Amino acid sequence: MKKYLKFLSPILSLIIGGLIYILFRENHIVLNIYIRKGYILDLSNIIAQSNIKKDLLFDVIVNSLPGGLWAYSLLRTMGLIWDKDQFTKYYFFSLLAFMIIIIPEILQYFNLVQGVFDIKDMIVYFTFSLTALIFNNRGKQHGEQEKKHI
Template sequence: MNTIKYEKSNLHIFSLHIVSLLIGSAIYILFRTSTLKIFSWFEAIGINVIESNLRKKSVLISQYFPDWFLYSLPDGLWIFSYVCLMLSIWRKSISKQNTFWISIVPLVAIGSEILQFFGLVQGTFDMVDVLCYLIGFFLPFLILNKSINYKF
C-alpha cells in the first residue's frame, strides 16, 4: 500500500515536469520568431512548424501577450520542469550529494543573466528572466514542501 502511494506521489511530480516542459515549449514554438535556431532544427528533421496552420494563427495573436509571457515565462517553466524532474529522479529526497544536480541548471541560467549584465556573455540582461528563473527554481519546493525528505 505504501509503495502504491509513493509511486503515485512520484508520478505527480513527474507529471508537473512534463506539463511545464510542454507549456514552455508550446509558447516558444507557437509565438516566438521563426528565426530562432529551434526552427531550423525542426526543418532538419523534416518538420515544418513555421507553415503549420496552428502556428500561423498563433503568431497573429502573439501581439496581445505581454513580453514576459513570450520571452521569460518559457525559461521559467523549463527551470521548473528541470527541478521537478530532478526531484522525481531522487524521489523527493534531497541530500548534500544531489543538491548540486538539482541546482546546476538554475544556477547556470541565473549566472548567464548576471554575466550578461556585466557584458561577459553575449545577450541582454533581463531582470524578468532572473525572476522567472528564481520562481521556476523555488516553486517546486514550495508546492512539494511537505513531501520532500531533506537529508542534510
C-alpha cells in the same frame, strides 16, 4: 499509476514552455524555421498575425515563462528521482543547476556573452526554481512521515 502522476507537472512544464517558445517566439528560432518550411503545422504565423496585445504580461509570458517552466521541470524532476536519504546532495546539485540557469543572464548583464540581460528572466527563474524546491521539500517531508508510520 499514482506513483507516476507526480511526474505530470514537470512534463507539462516542458510541454507548455515548448509550445509557448514555438508558437509565440520570433521566426528566426530554429524550430520556427522548420515550421516555415512546412515540416511542422504553421501555427506561428497565425498567432503572430493575430491581434494579441503585446504588453508587459505578454512579454513575460512569451520571453521569460518558458525558461522558468524549464527550470521548474529540471529542479522538480531532480527532486522526484533523488534518493530521499541523499537529500543534502540534492540541495547541492539543485543549487548548481540553478547557478547554471542564471549564469548566462549574469554574463549578459556584463556583456560577456551575446544576449540581452532581462531582470524579468531572473525573477521568473528564481520564482519557478523556488517553487520546485518547495514542492520537493514537501514531498521529502511527506515521504519521511510515511516511513515513520510503517
